[in-house]
């Protein structure tokens with residue numbers, strides 16, 4: 001129980017920050033409920049009183065009934081109920097959207113502090129679940145799990161006090177029974193459905209993963225003739241999820257049935273006791289009907305409780321997964337801004353890196369210095385550690401030991417803004433958005449003119465190709481740039497890089513996927529653009545096929561160890 005509270009606590013604290021909104025929202029729900037009960041009770045009283053007065057007059061017994069006050073009261077409560085419900089819906093939806101923004105802000109805030117290894121360590125479908133389903137589950141928390149039980153409890157107090165004016169004994173019976181009903185609809189429902197609703201989230205997550213794999217790897221599954229095997233896995237997982245859901249459904253139905261039986265029995269008992277009191281002429285007929293109707297009406301506050309509380313386990317599963325993000329990002333580094341006129345030389349001291357899931361370090365005790373405005377090349381075979389070193393230099397990965405210092409500041413400690421303003425990197429895996437060529441280029445510089453876009457496209461030898469496309473710059477590149485060849489995608493990414501003005505540039509395999517003539521063209525353009533910038537090229541081999549312009553230093557990486565080489 002304590003562990004559950006501990007896990008929910010940070011998210012409840014978010015609600016506490018908005019406590020005024022929360023309380024006003026709950027008050028509006030309560031006012032709507034009370035207006036509904038008053039309308040029901042007063043209407044019952046009025047109809048019964050009118051009928052009895054009519055019968056009395058028909059029998060020749062003198063009788064009198066003021067129809068104006070109760071009639072006015074009925075209109076007042078009917079209006080109040082409608083207005084309160086409208087305002088409550090408006091206000092509480094606004095609260096939920098505000099909460100959603102708080103939740104997303106908190107989760108995205110944690111994500112921005114992750115390094116590359118942590119971000120890539122999770123599957124895309126898992127991130128999708130966390131950013132959509134988990135947050136949505138939590139955002140239901142306020143409207144389904146906090147406000148309704150509070151309003152139901154306050155409703156019980158108000159109704160019991162009201163009934164106690166005429167029938168104190170019956171009011172006590174009602175308060176006790178409704179209290180019991182409250183416990184059944186909240187705590188019992190939550191405890192009973194906890195493991196199943198928790199499992200439901202786990203099952204959905206597994207299903208989502210399997211289905212995303214099936215779609216993304218459909219070509220491989222088909223070529224190895226394993227599509228059927230994978231489909232069977234999905235079907236098995238689906239069956240497991242169905243079975244669990246069925247069990248949860250049965251429990252929910254049982255709790256609902258229990259709530260209906262208890263509330264039904266309570267209504268019968270109240271009417272029975274009230275009729276005994278009526279026989280003793282301690283209470284009038286209209287009051288008896290009014291009490292019976294109010295007791296019937298108050299059940300409304302309990303109807304939705306079991307369905308919400310039986311899913312507490314699902315909220316808990318979502319909270320635990322989101323909490324894992326908070327814990328992971330708690331080692332966040334302080335953020336330091338680089339001043340504008342700082343000398344951006346690169347200095348690497350005793351730098352080592354080991355990924356959490358590996359035994360061997362990817363980088364071992366690396367030392368080198370690159371003066372500002374100079375160009376270097378770091379070579380290494382596949383798996384030697386080039387991309388890892390590039391990520392550490394960019395401050396996207398935290399070194400296990402030692403540090404990479406740029407402009408006198410360890411890169412890991414640099415603010416996102418400083419890195420964006422001063423650094424640029426062409427990675428091996430380029431990311432293009434499902435947008436037009438122009439939109440993909442303008443990510444680097446939203447105000448760049450069409451002329452500027454054509455200029456950088458020319459620098460990467462793509463101008464001719466774009467010119468002959470019917471839609472030119474507005475041609476869509478497809479999801480992840482799938483409508484471009486690998487080499488074209490990399491050149492669009494390189495052109496995008498050339499639209500910014502970084503002082504430190506890291507180019508990981510800049511000529512991969514292009515022929516020798518295009519590589520020479522790119523080298524000439526880069527030579528011009530890289531003027532006065534501090535540059536490191538990462539390549540497998542440094543040869544005539546790899547025309548790296550203006551390089552003055554050459555280091556070689558071998559199994560994470562760096563050694564200096566003579567320039568040929």
Ligand SMILES: Nc1ncnc2c1ncn2[C@@H]1O[C@H](COP(=O)(O)OP(=O)(O)OP(=O)(O)O)[C@@H](O)[C@H]1O
Pocket residue numbers: 117120121355356357358362380381382383384385386387388389428
């Ligand atoms: N996210 C990761 N988690 C665990 N190990 C990793 C991760 N990324 C890289 N490694 C490991 O670190 C070592 C260096 O990898 P890295 O990608 O830096 O090499 P590379 O020289 O860039 O290779 P390539 O030229 O093939 O891209 C490899 O042994 C690799 O398996």
